[in-house]
Amino acid sequence: MGTRFISKERLKEFIKKLEGEVFIPQKLEDTFRWQRYPTEFTLEGFRTIFPPKYFFYNPQEILKEKQTNKRTVIGIKACDLRGILFLRKVFKEGDFIDPFFRDDILIISADCTYTEKNCFCTLLNDNPYPEEGYDLNFSELKDGYLVDIGSERGEALVTENEIMFSTVDQQQIIDRDMMRERVIKEIEGKKIEINGNIDEGKIIDYINKCVSCSACTNICPACFCFLLDEKKDFEKVRYWDSCQYPGYARVAGGANPRKKLDKRFIHRIKCKFEYSPVRFDSRGCFACGRCISACYGKINFKDVLQSL
């Protein structure tokens, strides 16, 4: 579908043209946070503090037909985009389709231009730049962005605003390739390979630090579990749930196969690396490293995976 160039100045104009709500990262200290129409925004750096999952899958919502605003999310990084594509498989494929997970959101992703200490996508052989699933993808260069068109919707948007975009020269492509190579090299460490049985002994010291708070699953861009609650007139509300809560897997008779901490912790690893590939033809971890920053027990999930 092609690649264009847009200057930094023109990007601001382009964003003003977008209909509905627009969310973009804003840099605060050394972190990135989602803001609605910020005056200052950025596409640099790495993933935001909270995953964009929130825009697609509401943490608490009434499951009935409702009006939604048009929505664009700009600056989604590669790991998070993979998370969204994974969630889309969960909610939008199979015999039943979930009508409440949003797949109407315009997705404008962006390459990572540098990483943070907990990022580990390349250790799972993923790249720090989006490869599929976006409407448009932005790769930051010195004076502007290369814009990859990834869908008809993206194409239409560029065509409507043709005047803001210019053609791309070979040097810009080379510059981008160099930037991507540089970012890939920033992440170092042992590659993660999880296959077959998980040897609990190797990670028991990590497991014992878990306090079952669910911070990791809530902040995960790919965790999808939820709980239903019954309201008046047969209306339902759903809340994000977590397999790390002790009561999560309990059945009516009181039996609970994952009452023990180690079982729950290992279930999380298996869900992501063993079961999701069978269920959804995709791994369920995209190495964003948020669970490492969020963990109350200071468990480094990357180290856990590397020890297996």
Place this chain on the structure above:
Amino acid sequence: MSYNPYKPILSKVTSIIDETHNIKTFTLVHEEEFEFKTGQFVQFVISEVGEAPFTPSSSPYVKEKMDITIMKAGRVTNMIHTLKEGDLVGIRGPFGKGYPIEDFYGREVLILGGGVGMAPLRSLLLTLIAQKDKFKRLLLLYGAKTPGDIIYKEQFADWKRQGVEIYRTVDNGDETWKEKTGVVTVLCDDVKVGKEIAIVCGPPIMMRFGTFKLLDMGYRPENIYLSMEKNMSCGIGKCGHCALGPYFVCKDGPVFKYSEIEHLEDIWD
């Protein structure tokens, strides 16, 4: 908006039968058309309280009403037990895969049931009886705690008349009890079988010992069908609650061949 799988249809409770001191059968008449295959489950919804999964106990060929047999086991089922005739409840579903009846054609089918596990098995039995000429032989081995805990008491005689070979046992008999005593597996020693198809449904402990007994007798893992109870919630393979290894019981089950799950951890918990 597209079809909302979280929204139940409305259904009226038209009769309630006390089966035992803690088990009741509710007959429901739906306000919309509703069909299910035997072995599939539904979510029984009480407004403002919650919902719980059950496999209907009536024949899937009867479309105008549906029976669900429910044991008191927690918050939602306690509430269901307070329902009265005329009350409106919600039904979502049907969910999951039922019993692959066609695969049983031409073969001997042995059903091993315990306690309230007889509820889904009644639906299965009625389905099999409706086409009984298609099967080589139908056997039902049923166990309950005491004679008072046997559900569908009035119906066994009729099933017998229809050609089902029936054997029953209770853990603890009383002076009226003339049949076997002991756990349900003791019945397995009384029957001469061709070891073709076996179907097990009951409390977890009974499922476990029942399955092991069948394997001992020479049944093959791929011919033993188990109806698994997991914490089903959404019913549509999205919420994650019913995970059993890589499966979601709500969509890949609730009926599994033992061979599909024997290698998984914790299947009996």
